Amino acid sequence: MLTTWRRIIKFGWAGFRSNRMASAVTVFVMALAVLLVSGWFLLQGFSQAVVAEVENQMGISVYFHREIEREEIAQVENQLEIQFPLALKEVHYISPEQALEEFKERHGGEALYERALEEAGPEALRPSLDISVYEEGQYQEINDYLLSAFPSLIYQTDYLNRQKVIDKAFELIYRINYFSLIIGLVSVGLVILVVFNTVRLALYSLREEIETMKLVGASNWFAWGPFVVQGAIYGLVAFLAANLVFLPLVYWLSPQLSLLLPSFDLWAYYQAHWLYVALIQLGGSVILGKVSTFLAARCYLKV
Amino acid sequence: MIIKLKNVSKIYPPHSIALQGISLALEPGEMVNIVGRSGAGKTTLIKLLIGEEKPTEGEVFFHDYLVNEADSGTLSLIRQKIGVVFQDYKLLSGKTAYDNVAYILEVIGASDEEIKRDVPKVLGVVNLEDKAAVYPHQLSGGEKQRLAIARALIHQPEVIIADEPSGNLDSYNTWEIVEILKRIHQLGTTIIVSTHDKEIIRQIEGRIITLKEGKIVSDSQESNFVFY
Numbered sequence: 242m243l244t245t246w247r248r249i250i251k252f253g254w255a256g257f258r259s260n261r262m263a264s265a266v267t268v269f270v271m272a273l274a275v276l277l278v279s280g281w282f283l284l285q286g287f288s289q290a291v292v293a294e295v296e297n298q299m300g301i302s303v304y305f306h307r308e309i310e311r312e313e314i315a316q317v318e319n320q321l322e323i324q325f326p327l328a329l330k331e332v333h334y335i336s337p338e339q340a341l342e343e344f345k346e347r348h349g350g351e352a353l354y355e356r357a358l359e360e361a362g363p364e365a366l367r368p369s370l371d372i373s374v375y376e377e378g379q380y381q382e383i384n385d386y387l388l389s390a391f392p393s394l395i396y397q398t399d400y401l402n403r404q405k406v407i408d409k410a411f412e413l414i415y416r417i418n419y420f421s422l423i424i425g426l427v428s429v430g431l432v433i434l435v436v437f438n439t440v441r442l443a444l445y446s447l448r449e450e451i452e453t454m455k456l457v458g459a460s461n462w463f464a465w466g467p468f469v470v471q472g473a474i475y476g477l478v479a480f481l482a483a484n485l486v487f488l489p490l491v492y493w494l495s496p497q498l499s500l501l502l503p504s505f506d507l508w509a510y511y512q513a514h515w516l517y518v519a520l521i522q523l524g525g526s527v528i529l530g531k532v533s534t535f536l537a538a539r540c541y542l543k544v
Numbered sequence: 545m546i547i548k549l550k551n552v553s554k555i556y557p558p559h560s561i562a563l564q565g566i567s568l569a570l571e572p573g574e575m576v577n578i579v580g581r582s583g584a585g586k587t588t589l590i591k592l593l594i595g596e597e598k599p600t601e602g603e604v605f606f607h608d609y610l611v612n613e614a615d616s617g618t619l620s621l622i623r624q625k626i627g628v629v630f631q632d633y634k635l636l637s638g639k640t641a642y643d644n645v646a647y648i649l650e651v652i653g654a655s656d657e658e659i660k661r662d663v664p665k666v667l668g669v670v671n672l673e674d675k676a677a678v679y680p681h682q683l684s685g686g687e688k689q690r691l692a693i694a695r696a697l698i699h700q701p702e703v704i705i706a707d708e709p710s711g712n713l714d715s716y717n718t719w720e721i722v723e724i725l726k727r728i729h730q731l732g733t734t735i736i737v738s739t740h741d742k743e744i745i746r747q748i749e750g751r752i753i754t755l756k757e758g759k760i761v762s763d764s765q766e767s768n769f770v771f772y
Contacts, residue, residue: 244653244655244656245653248650255638256638259638260638447638449634450636450637450638453634453635453636454636454647454651455620455623456594456596456623456628456630456634457623457628457634457647457648457651457695458620458621458623458624458648458651458652459620459647459651460616460617460620460651461616461620463651
């Protein structure tokens with residue numbers, strides 16, 4: 242049995258080496274497939290980061306009248322936690338002084354903003370609460386509660402101003418997820434079709450050999466086993482070839498993407514998921530190679 | 545009885561009759577010539593013996609195995625007991641002469657030592673010892689035929705079937721092939737030669753089964769037969 246396995250592997254390796262052109266074409270197509278699927282995986286990471294970024298940007302800012310004391314605002318926070326214990330993600334108090342600091346930090350050196358601040362005076366800035374929740378639908382509820390429970394304390398909330406942006410953002414997130422899922426499924430389907438047909442073409446020229454092997458007494462496994470091994474070798478080499486391109490590409494792309502989305506570090510994301518990516522690449526390509534060769538070789542085993 | 549056909553017919557769609565009502569039995573150690581003109585059904589008969597084709601009617605036995613009903617595994621075992629010299633050689637083009645012969649031993653699970661010991665010997669028997677590292681496309685017609693014979697006899701099968709072994713060979717190469725087959729027969733192997741070459745029939749003494757239009761028209765030990 243061990244001898245049979247050793248011979249099947251030996252024949253598979255010999256087949257891979259002897260059909261250089263067919264092997265090169267198959268490996269090239271499979272490497273492209275590996276790159277496509279890996280790219281899709283990283284795109285998932287990027288879109289998740291975009292979603293997280295958008296979600297972080299969302300929330301309600303509740304502005305209080307200038308004379309409202311910190312203690313009164315703390316009571317509002319407590320009431321919120323009692324009323325919405327599971328919904329609240331974060332409630333963050335911003336004092337007028339902090340608001341001023343942040344304003345200066347964000348717009349320091351910008352003449353227009355500095356002049357506006359001079360004209361309005363530092364006292365123009367109000368104490369506020371930044372509220373974020375776990376589910377989008379709860380913003381409306383919290384906004385309504387605050388306005389009805391503390392009308393005398395609250396100067397204004399910006400929920401209505403942000404509502405359209407929030408709705409659009411969630412619609413965008415939904416579409417990103419939906420389309421990336423469709424693109425992913427279509428890509429995987431295309432990859433399987435292309436690889437299968439490439440392998441079938443590569444084996445087509447060997448169909449008479451397979452038939453001869455059968456006619457001289459080789460069992461099905463002994464005849465097609467080497468081709469399955471060959472398929473696995475295609476996958477392994479495609480995995481290595483794809484990574485020769487993939488890793489430098491990810492490394493190079495990482496700072497470029499950080500310019501677009503500072504919170505997302507592609508290289509760090511890859512490092513955190515490298516084992517997962519490698520398993521998808523290696524497992525996918527080797528299994529795809531094996532299954533494709535198995536199916537293609539099977540057509541010629543009917544003798 | 546090593547091979548037995550019971551009322552075998554083979555019709556290729558739609559209505560091309562290749563064999564019709566063939567019944568015959570071969571004993572171990574026999575030398576059998578299956579003769580007839582092109583299209584008489586000789587190659588179809590061989591295909592039925594090795595399970596490459598299934599009869600439309602009737603039964604084909606190898607020992608107690610019913611070849612036409614054998615599953616893939618059984619068919620492999622049957623084929624391992626039969627060495628076939630195909631009309632078109634059917635050599636493995638990606639393998640050297642040595643590897644073509646060794647492949648059969650690898651199929652039956654022989655050890656590496658046995659392969660190293662037996663393959664050069666058999667290549668020597670067919671005078672191809674100096675062509676061991678050569679690929680089939682680099683061999684002449686006669687050399688290919690001899691290599692096909694080496695492959696057919698390497699595992700000492702119970703039966704060797706040679707389909708038109710003279711092919712397009714010249715008279716010297718044909719004589720050489722016949723001599724090899726006769727030597728193998730002397731060792732006790734059943735030999736079945738399918739041919740339309742009168743010279744081969746004259747040289748090989750043995751049973752002569754004549755086919756005409758898919759039917760057996762004579763079955764005798766005489767060598768002074770006539771083509772129908």
